[in-house]
Every structure is written in structure tokens, then in C-alpha cells.
Amino acid sequence: MASSGNLCLSGTGVTKVFGFGRHRTLAVDHVDFAFHEGEIISIVGESGSGKTTLAKMLLGLISVTEGEIYFQGKKRDISSGRKKKEYWRNIQAIFQDPFSAYNTFHKIDAVLLDCIKLRGGGGLPKEEKVRLMTEACSFVNLKYAELTNKYPFELSGGQMQRLMIARIFLLKPKILIADEPTSMIDACSRATILDYLMKLRDETGMTLIFITHDIGLAYYVSDTVYIMEHGRFVESGSADEVILHPKQPYTRRLISDVPKIYEEWDLSTV
Amino acid sequence: MKHTLNQVFHSGKFLVGFTILMTVLVIVFVYPLIVRTPPLQIIGQGTFFPPGIYVSTYDAINAPTVYTLNLPDAEARRIANRLTQEDRIAMKEWLVAFGVPEEEIDIDDTAQLLAQWEANYDPNLRLPGMTFARHRYFQRVNASIDGLLSTEGAIIAARNPETGELTEKSIVKQTDFANVNDIANVRILTLGTDNFGRDVTTQLVAAAGVSLLIGLVAGLIATTIGLVLGLMAGYIGGVVDDVIMFVTNLFTVIPTFVLLILISFSIGQDRRGAVTIAIVIGFTSWVWTARAVRSQVFSLRNRDHVNLSKLSGHPLPRIIFADILPYIASYVVMAFILQISSGILAEAGLSILGLGPRTTETPTLGLMMNWAMIYQAHILGKWWAYMPVLLTIALITFSMNLMNTGLDQVFNPALRD
Ligand SMILES: Nc1ncnc2c1ncn2[C@@H]1O[C@H](COP(=O)(O)OP(=O)(O)O)[C@@H](O)[C@H]1O
Numbered sequence: 209m210a211s212s213g214n215l216c217l218s219g220t221g222v223t224k225v226f227g228f229g230r231h232r233t234l235a236v237d238h239v240d241f242a243f244h245e246g247e248i249i250s251i252v253g254e255s256g257s258g259k260t261t262l263a264k265m266l267l268g269l270i271s272v273t274e275g276e277i278y279f280q281g282k283k284r285d286i287s288s289g290r291k292k293k294e295y296w297r298n299i300q301a302i303f304q305d306p307f308s309a310y311n312t313f314h315k316i317d318a319v320l321l322d323c324i325k326l327r328g329g330g331g332l333p334k335e336e337k338v339r340l341m342t343e344a345c346s347f348v349n350l351k352y353a354e355l356t357n358k359y360p361f362e363l364s365g366g367q368m369q370r371l372m373i374a375r376i377f378l379l380k381p382k383i384l385i386a387d388e389p390t391s392m393i394d395a396c397s398r399a400t401i402l403d404y405l406m407k408l409r410d411e412t413g414m415t416l417i418f419i420t421h422d423i424g425l426a427y428y429v430s431d432t433v434y435i436m437e438h439g440r441f442v443e444s445g446s447a448d449e450v451i452l453h454p455k456q457p458y459t460r461r462l463i464s465d466v467p468k469i470y471e472e473w474d475l476s477t478v
Numbered sequence: 479m480k481h482t483l484n485q486v487f488h489s490g491k492f493l494v495g496f497t498i499l500m501t502v503l504v505i506v507f508v509y510p511l512i513v514r515t516p517p518l519q520i521i522g523q524g525t526f527f528p529p530g531i532y533v534s535t536y537d538a539i540n541a542p543t544v545y546t547l548n549l550p551d552a553e554a555r556r557i558a559n560r561l562t563q564e565d566r567i568a569m570k571e572w573l574v575a576f577g578v579p580e581e582e583i584d585i586d587d588t589a590q591l592l593a594q595w596e597a598n599y600d601p602n603l604r605l606p607g608m609t610f611a612r613h614r615y616f617q618r619v620n621a622s623i624d625g626l627l628s629t630e631g632a633i634i635a636a637r638n639p640e641t642g643e644l645t646e647k648s649i650v651k652q653t654d655f656a657n658v659n660d661i662a663n664v665r666i667l668t669l670g671t672d673n674f675g676r677d678v679t680t681q682l683v684a685a686a687g688v689s690l691l692i693g694l695v696a697g698l699i700a701t702t703i704g705l706v707l708g709l710m711a712g713y714i715g716g717v718v719d720d721v722i723m724f725v726t727n728l729f730t731v732i733p734t735f736v737l738l739i740l741i742s743f744s745i746g747q748d749r750r751g752a753v754t755i756a757i758v759i760g761f762t763s764w765v766w767t768a769r770a771v772r773s774q775v776f777s778l779r780n781r782d783h784v785n786l787s788k789l790s791g792h793p794l795p796r797i798i799f800a801d802i803l804p805y806i807a808s809y810v811v812m813a814f815i816l817q818i819s820s821g822i823l824a825e826a827g828l829s830i831l832g833l834g835p836r837t838t839e840t841p842t843l844g845l846m847m848n849w850a851m852i853y854q855a856h857i858l859g860k861w862w863a864y865m866p867v868l869l870t871i872a873l874i875t876f877s878m879n880l881m882n883t884g885l886d887q888v889f890n891p892a893l894r895d
């Protein structure tokens with residue numbers, strides 16, 4: 209299933225270096241990847257392994273030091289503001305920390321209205337816009353009427369992340385990068401967020417790049433898994449292949465970390 | 479936003495600072511409406527008249543109504559006014575040196591002391607070992623006590639312009655009084671006059687206004703330059719950042735004040751107006767604002783809300799105005815307030831060195847300090863020529879720093895008490 213669709217995002221030798229001299233950090237080190245349309249890809253690695261940096265390069269938010277990224281088989285061109293805007297119609301993201309992902313000076317309305325505008329709906333009548341926003345909110349079980357005139361920081365972390373999903377619902381991009389969308393959320397809300405994310409992906413058929421440090425979660429959601437260590441992809445393949453038959457010691461360690469957590473949990477409840 | 483403003487005005491420190499500043503501003507604007515003499519008009523013939531109420535002697539004598547008041551202590555006051563305790567001790571010293579036995583002299587018995595003085599003092603006699611200045615001093619004392627115990631009034635006479643003959647017009651008795659309200663010319667000089675005989679109060683109010691203007695212009699320029707450069711360096715980064723940081727570092731290693739002195743000097747006295755000086759100050763003091771803004775923008779531009787804004791297709795200007803500026807606005811406001819107060823101080827520093835605005839047009843707080851120093855007001859003990867200026871400078875900068883601390887407490891929750 210993994211290689212059945214068309215290529216939608218791929219890269220060769222993609223590298224990111226921050227700073228220079230003594231402050232030089234090699235955050236992403238010559239990674240190759242090929243993501244196909246409709247696929248769910250997990251990128252798994254410890255914190256600091258370069259997942260977010262790679263995601264930002266894929267999104268075109270930071271420059272690529274070396275290597276090439278291909279979008280739909282062609283070299284990606286985001287050299288001008290207009291081309292970037294066009295690119296961002298196709299690729300969107302949900303960030304790790306919802307508390308820093310919103311402009312705290314703007315009301316929630318503004319966030320959703322921006323999405324309608326980016327989809328070319330800026331000229332729609334007001335009622336239609338409200339209808340779209342209401343629909344998007346109810347998709348993630350939020351009440352639009354209660355959110356208007358509220359500021360993002362008046363919501364809980366889980367609600368904010370759900371609003372992010374509502375945003376994606378309005379934008380309907382071809383590719384969504386979800387960068388540890390549940391790691392900053394309280395445990396109770398995590399499953400809900402994940403459910404909405406999967407529901408949205410099933411409805412739209414978009415390519416989902418799911419970034420996580422939890423290999424168990426990656427096994428649960430994805431078709432293809434890329435294991436990242438110190439900025440490099442050390443292992444990749446179908447989820448079953450990588451997780452049931454890991455070849456790399458790093459992968460085995462990531463896997464062995466998962467049950468450990470449950471063991472500890474079991475001990476404490478007995 | 480409204481919430482923040484509300485908090486700002488609930489901060490005690492900010493309120494106190496704001497009130498002081500507003501009071502100064504109100505005085506600066508209202509005072510000229512009441513006292514209409516130009517601030518640099520010379521009214522006094524002579525230097526450093528002490529603070530007080532000045533009554534025209536001529537108008538007092540010619541007051542329409544003369545009142546008679548029999549005050550029991552009038553004579554004692556009159557004597558005390560012209561014969562101080564110091565004078566009495568000096569008189570005793572002279573008399574003893576002359577040969578009058580010390581035990582016969584009682585300096586508290588005015589009548590006896592004056593009689594002994596009258597009998598023995600000779601203005602032309604310079605006692606051995608006495609300095610010339612001391613000799614002159616005794617001559618002055620002698621003149622001032624002349625007719626001190628007289629109960630006769632003073633005769634007012636007019637001279638006939640043709641014959642030169644004097645005709646008696648009236649007699650001013652010791653018990654004659656004039657009501658101040660009847661006197662045509664009374665001038666209150668709250669802070670006296672300066673070395674040129676100009677009213678210090680009027681000058682001070684005008685100077686405070688000009689200095690505030692200089693601070694405001696300098697602050698606006700410095701904050702604008704610092705903000706724009708800081709934003710560019712921080713947001714665009716790369717080569718732009720390198721160039722801006724190079725210039726900023728240059729300005730940092732050259733002490734700003736030295737630069738200020740050099741520029742002011744090269745502009746030349748004739749072309750240095752108050753606004754010119756303000757512009758020069760502004761152009762030399764943006765460095766710290768630029769640095770601070772840059773580092774704040776640096777961390778802001780990597781925040782996810784900026785990334786989200788980009789992903790939403792917002793153009794660069796909108797990202798800067800909507801996603802970056804609001805987050806540094808509080809800091810910029812605080813920097814602006816500090817720039818105003820340091821601009822006022824910089825002008826004062828320059829003017830004290832004689833490199834301030836040209837002196838013929840408007841007074842500034844720094845120029846007033848400069849004049850007071852050149853004419854040695856501090857050595858002569860003419861405190862009214864410089865103390866009020868110092869206090870005004872201190873008050874204005876203090877109020878601004880207070881406002882700044884208040885704002886800091888509102889914007890920086892870690893400092894809240
Ligand atoms: N803007 C930056 N400047 C310098 N170093 C960075 C920057 N962003 C990330 N890094 C470094 O790159 C490495 C990878 O970081 P990141 O991609 O955030 O890892 P992850 O998302 O896997 O936790 C880390 O060592 C981090 O310190």
C-alpha cells in the first residue's frame with residue numbers, strides 16, 4: 209500500500225545546519241525520503257533528533273542548507289511570496305505547542321477567517337463564512353457561537369489543538385504535517401485529538417506526516433515509519449516491518465521504552 | 479489591550495510618575511498664559527537678585543492712602559533689620575581694639591552700644607593690623623546704622639528744574655504704612671534673577687518645556703531608528719543583520735557622549751538650535767533600543783504563531799505589524815520613555831560643556847546650568863540660579879523612570895509584587 213500512490217513529497221540529501229563555527233549544529237543530516245499521496249507517515253525520534261527542523265523545511269518555513277525537496281515529483285519552487293502562498297495551499301501544519309501557536313492579540317475568529325481567505329473565500333457573504341466556521345468548529349466538537357469574541361488563551365490546551373484541526377478542516381490541504389500534536393496536551397484530551405485527526409484524514413484523504421517520539425503511537429496510526437536519530441533516518445519501511453522486525457539498535461531501544469512505561473504504571477496501581 | 483491599559487493605570491509607581499510629569503506639563507503650558515514676559519527678557523540691573531517680593535519704593539511712597547499703624551515691635555524690628563548680631567559683635571571688636579574696656583560694652587543694649595560707637599568711631603582711622611576689607615566693612619556698618627535711633631521722619635523733597643531749589647513735599651514717618659494692594663508695581667520673583675538679571679522662574683518654566691521637547695524629539699528619533707534597525711536585523715537576519723550589527727557595534731564602542739560632543743562641536747554654535755540638538759541626540763542614542771529589539775524579534779520570529787501566520791499566507795508587513803510589533807510594543811514604549819529622560823540629561827550635559835543649543839533664543843535646563851556655572855552661582859551661594867534647575871531635571875527624569883518601573887511591573891509578571 210505504501211508505494212501505490214503518486215509521489216507527493218520527496219527529498220534527497222536534505223540537510224540543515226544552524227549557526228557556524230563553535231555554534232554549528234547539524235540538525236538534519238542528508239536525509240532521503242519519499243512520501244506518497246494519501247499515505248500516513250510517522251517520523252519517530254527522541255527529542256532533539258531534528259524532527260521539527262525537518263518539518264519546518266518541508267513546510268518551507270526555514271531554508272534548506274543542502275539537498276533538494278520535490279513536491280509532486282517536481283523540484284519545489286518557493287522563491288517568491290506568491291509561490292510560497294500557493295505552496296501553503298497544499299501543505300499545512302499543526303504545531304506541538306498550542307500555547308505559542310496563536311497570536312494572543314487576535315481573537316479566534318481571525319484565525320478561522322484567515323483560512324477561508326487563503327482558500328479564496330474572502331469575498332463570500334458573512335453568513336456563508338459563519339456557516340463554514342460553525343461547520344469547522346462542530347467537526348471538532350467546539351461551539352462556534354461560544355468561541356467568537358474569545359481569545360485563544362481563554363481556551364484549554366486541548367481546545368486550542370482542536371481549533372487547529374478545525375483550521376485544517378477549512379483549509380483542506382493535500383499534505384498535513386502534525387508535529388507532536390498531542391505531546392503538550394493533558395492525557396485525557398490526547399485520544400480525542402488523535403481521533404479528530406484521523407477522522408479528518410479519512411474524510412479528506414490527505415497525506416499525513418505524523419511526527420512523534422512515541423513509537424507505539426506511530427505503529428497505531430501510520431502506514432510508513434521513518435526512524436530519526438541525530439538528524440539521520442536510520443531505518444524506514446512499513447510500520448509492521450520496522451516495528452515488528454527492527455534492525456537498528458536505536459529502533460529496538462525506542463520500542464523497548466514503550467512497554468517499560470506500562471510496566472511501571474502496572475506496578476504502581478497494584 | 480484595554481485590560482493592559484487598565485493595569486497600567488492601577489500601578490502605583492506609574493501613576494505617581496505620570497502625575498508628576500502631567501503636573502510639569504500643565505505648568506509648562508499654563509504659566510506662559512499668566513506671566514507674559516518673554517523668558518529671556520532682562521529685568522534686573524545687576525546679578526543674582528535673591529528670591530522674594532519686589533515692591534517699588536517710589537510707588538510705595540506715592541501710594542494713594544497712607545495708613546498709620548502703631549506697632550509696639552516696629553522699632554526693634556527696624557534695628558534688627560539693619561544691625562545684625564554679627565554687626566554688634568564686630569562693633570564690640572572695634573571698640574575693644576580702640577581701647578574701650580571690654581566689660582563696659584553690652585552688645586544687647588542697643589542704645590548704649592550705639593552711643594559708645596557714636597562717641598568713639600572714626601571712619602578715617604584704620605586700626606593697626608586691620609585689613610583693608612575689614613576697614614571697609616566697618617565703614618559700611620557705620621553708614622547703615624546712621625540715624626537708626628532717630629524718631630524723625632524722612633523728608634520727601636522735589637527739585638525745581640529751573641532754580642534747583644528743593645521743596646518739601648511730604649514726610650514719611652516711622653509709623654506710616656502702605657497697603658501692598660495700593661502699590662502700582664509689585665513683582666514676585668519666586669526664584670530671584672540670574673546672572674543677567676532675568677527672572678529665573680519664567681526662564682525655568684520655558685526651559686522645562688524646551689527640554690521636554692528636546693527629550694521627546696530625541697526619544698522619537700532614537701526609538702524609531704532603533705525599532706526599524708532592530709526589526710530589520712532581527713527579522714531579516716543574514717547579511718542585513720551583519721551590516722546592522724556592525725554599525726551598532728561601532729556606535730557601542732565609541733562612547734555616545736563623545737560622539738555627541740564631536741558632532742555638536744562640528745555643527746557650530748550658529749546652527750545649533752534646540753531641535754538640531756535634539757536630532758543629534760536622537761541619532762546617537764538608538765543603539766540600545768536596536769540591540770534589544772533585535773534580540774526580542776530574533777526569538778519571536780521562530781515562534782509558532784509567526785509560522786502559523788506565514789502558513790496562513792500573510793505578507794511580510796502584516797506579519798511584522800500584527801505578529802511581531804504587538805509583542806514588543808510594551809518594551810518599545812518603555813525604551814521610549816527612557817530615551818526621553820536620557821535625551822533631557824544629554825542636552826543638559828552638552829549645554830554644561832557649552833555645546834548646547836545657541837543661547838539667544840530659548841533657555842533649556844542645560845543652558846541654565848551652564849550660565850549658573852559660568853557666573854559661579856555655586857561658589858557665590860546663589861542657590862536659586864541652579865538648585866531649581868537641578869531639581870527640575872531630577873524630577874522629570876525621576877517621574878519617567880518611575881513610569882518605566884511601573885510599566886515594567888505590569889508587562890513583566892515576574893516583577894509584580
Ligand atoms: N533555530 C535554531 N537555531 C539553532 N539550533 C536549532 C534551532 N532549532 C533547532 N535547533 C537544534 O537542532 C536540533 C534539532 O532540533 P529539533 O528539530 O527541534 O528536534 P526535535 O523536534 O526532534 O525535538 C537540536 O539540537 C536543536 O537544538
Ligand SMILES: [Mg+2]
Pocket residue numbers: 256259260261304387388
Ligand atoms: Mg520538536
